Amino acid sequence: MTTQHTINVAELQGEDTALAYEALRELRPHLTSVEDFVEIVRTQRREGYRLVGSFDASGRVVAVAGFRHMTNLYSGPHLYIDDLSTLPSARKQGHAGALLRWVDEEARRLGCAEVHLDSGVQRHDAHRLYLTSGYVIPAHHFAKRL
Template sequence: MTTSTRTIAELDAGQTIQAYEVMRELRPHLTDPDEFVELVRAQRREGYRLVVSYEADRVVSLAGFRHLNSLYAGSHLYIDDLSTLPDARGKGHAGALLRWVDEEARRLGCVGVHLDSGTPRHDAHRLYLASGFVIPAFHFAKSL
């Protein structure tokens, strides 16, 4: 998908490194680019995919997602990661990626798209709500 200011494309395994800078905005604990590529390689074996938004030839936004099946949600795409570089925010990149993921979910016969979002990410929440997401539950986690 291409507009006058952006191109949306899925990255293959050899292109993963292109997403590193954008992923660091969301996951600052990922401090080693080679480790990032290895982690994504492992996730790809579990169905993880990366789609990005380019501004010119620079990746400025990304969505990482998986196709899952569950008893509570049926067949759905789960967005693990959605991130945009600060200087590219407000230009529609994340919204375009969400629309791309919606279309991919439809293509795959999914009944929905799911994601979790950290509680202080109010700008992201506004985008999700404006994009048709609802808040049907709380997410609980326990560290071991």
């Protein structure tokens, strides 16, 4: 018999921002302090960045998604997911999928027809999740370090 639990997803604002640090640090290990993380998020929020957390049964944020509402000539209004990360102990429990569904609903609410994200080429488990969640790979992302 499998025990099912409800996954709670909620937007993190203000002082709740710090709750996302541990989960996001899995993806962004260069973030070395909660204080620096909160300050960076505060700066990004001025550019439209938002955070959503997925909570385990104890109320701890175990997965997080950071995203922005954008408009580009090639796709019009859409949500762009900057960050999606789950603590190793909470993987394969549905948290990332719940966050993706939450972002989809928010995109629809905002009148967006698409959600976009980039993912490192080595993140095979994440790619499986994205593909089974309806994402496609329409392009390659190029970057140049200056």
